[in-house]
Amino acid sequence: MGGPAEQPDFRSVSHAEDWPLWEVFIRGRRGLSHQHVGSLHAPDPELALQNARDLYTRRGEGVSIWVVRSTEVHASDPDDQGPLFDPPSDKAYRHPTFYTVPEDLQL
Amino acid sequence: MPPTNSDESRNLAFQQAIDADRTVEPRDWMPERYRSTMIRQIAQHAHSEIIGMQPEGNWITRAPSLRRKAILLAKVQDEAGHGLYLYAAAETLGVGRGELTELLITGRQKYSSIFNYPTQTWADVGAIGWLVDGAAITNQLALTKTSYGPYARAMVRICREESFHQRQGFELLSELSRGTVAQHEMAQDAVNRWWWPALMMFGPPDTESPNTAQSMAWKIKRVSNDELRQRFVDMTVPQAQALALDLPDPQLRWNEARGHYDFGPIDWEEFRQVVGGHGACNAQRIAVRRAADEDGAWVREAARAWEVRQNSRTSAA
Numbered sequence: 001m002g003g004p005a006e007q008p009d010f011r012s013v014s015h016a017e018d019w020p021l022w023e024v025f026i027r028g029r030r031g032l033s034h035q036h037v038g039s040l041h042a043p044d045p046e047l048a049l050q051n052a053r054d055l056y057t058r059r060g061e062g063v064s065i066w067v068v069r070s071t072e073v074h075a076s077d078p079d080d081q082g083p084l085f086d087p088p089s090d091k092a093y094r095h096p097t098f099y100t101v102p103e104d105l106q107l
Numbered sequence: 108m109p110p111t112n113s114d115e116s117r118n119l120a121f122q123q124a125i126d127a128d129r130t131v132e133p134r135d136w137m138p139e140r141y142r143s144t145m146i147r148q149i150a151q152h153a154h155s156e157i158i159g160m161q162p163e164g165n166w167i168t169r170a171p172s173l174r175r176k177a178i179l180l181a182k183v184q185d186e187a188g189h190g191l192y193l194y195a196a197a198e199t200l201g202v203g204r205g206e207l208t209e210l211l212i213t214g215r216q217k218y219s220s221i222f223n224y225p226t227q228t229w230a231d232v233g234a235i236g237w238l239v240d241g242a243a244i245t246n247q248l249a250l251t252k253t254s255y256g257p258y259a260r261a262m263v264r265i266c267r268e269e270s271f272h273q274r275q276g277f278e279l280l281s282e283l284s285r286g287t288v289a290q291h292e293m294a295q296d297a298v299n300r301w302w303w304p305a306l307m308m309f310g311p312p313d314t315e316s317p318n319t320a321q322s323m324a325w326k327i328k329r330v331s332n333d334e335l336r337q338r339f340v341d342m343t344v345p346q347a348q349a350l351a352l353d354l355p356d357p358q359l360r361w362n363e364a365r366g367h368y369d370f371g372p373i374d375w376e377e378f379r380q381v382v383g384g385h386g387a388c389n390a391q392r393i394a395v396r397r398a399a400d401e402d403g404a405w406v407r408e409a410a411r412a413w414e415v416r417q418n419s420r421t422s423a424a
Contacts (some may be wrong), residue, residue, distance in 0.1 A: 013160065015409070017205075018203050018204045018205050018208070019407065019410070019411065021198070038192060038195055038260075038261075038264075039195045039198075040191065041204055043407075043410035043411050043413065043414040044410070044413070044414045044417065047410065054188075055188050055191055055192075058181075058184065058185070058188065059268070075134065078132065078134045078135050079136075105253075
């Protein structure tokens with residue numbers, strides 16, 4: 001066995017570029033929304049769906065799959081969590097528990 | 108770059124968030140050492156799942172019945188899936204899939220040394236399911252509460268799927284143990300060979316595990332090597348009795364005062380030899396993985412070329 005200098009450079013041969021990354025969403029059963037379950041690599045949408053079927057539904061976990069290119073997901077900045085989500089916290093009147101109603105009434 | 112005040116305050120905030128049991132998510136700021144430790148650990152775990160397909164895959168064509176063959180196929184397919192969940196978790200930290208494969212086949216990242224032992228008989232398939240997967244589940248259950256979100260979520264999924272792996276191994280050994288004399292002997296021989304390597308899977312003793320303190324502080328690791336090993340021994344001894352098989356340790360006995368089983372010393376020199384590349388199958392495991400990677404290169408490239416051509420047609424239309 002040769003040392004590292006004699007190892008072929010696989011990056012230039014076969015790992016020059018990974019297949020694109022996809023986010024996988026699965027509807028567990030009819031009546032539920034699709035939920036994010038993970039991600040995978042695939043060259044195109046058709047193979048992304050096939051791979052998602054093999055990888056995430058080996059035990060009948062779903063009845064429908066969405067795949068979305070990861071680069072198409074736009075996310076909020078975790079550092080903005082405070083300013084982005086704080087405003088509603090002082091609006092307790094948006095919750096039913098804010099209101100006093102007679103206890104013996106169904107309301 | 109020398110640490111700045113802002114690095115220090117970020118480190119402090121990070122540790123406080125960890126102490127408050129806040130999960131770390133991919134886009135959060137994290138210390139570089141947390142990131143590199145996490146990449147190394149998740150990658151090693153992923154590589155173990157992928158290399159772990161080989162010792163058992165070795166027996167698929169020779170499974171003694173269609174039922175056993177279907178079970179073994181499903182188990183090996185699960186291991187591929189578990190490797191992929193874990194690679195995806197590692198990639199959220201900024202490392203590429205191809206890069207991880209290269210690190211594995213060039214020996215720069217490791218996998219669990221348990222997979223460097225050969226599977227000599229059909230009973231080894233049972234012993235791997237019962238002992239090796241049993242040890243892996245003990246370790247992985249603790250990791251479902253690890254601080255890095257994508258890793259913890261992969262662990263939850265893997266643990267849910269893996270309980271069948273251990274049960275099928277137990278059932279397989281149980282049938283052999285209660286079969287002919289030769290079958291019982293084959294089961295006992297497999298347990299004799301896999302017991303000590305399974306105990307080594309939890310890693311070196313706490314006194315010789317230099318990274319444990321930092322990993323515990325970052326809640327990457329929630330339970331120490333020795334504590335996990337003890338849990339596994341305590342859980343396994345009654346199972347061995349139910350199987351009517353002996354565990355190859357004359358010092359194994361219940362310690363009333365401790366409320367645990369005592370067990371004999373582990374041969375850490377053997378562990379160091381196997382980790383150091385001198386196990387029976389180290390070279391073979393990497394050679395097989397490398398060949399699969401090379402043989403699959405044209406498929407990866409062809410699928411890529413097809414996609415590029417489809418895209419150029421769409422944009423031309």
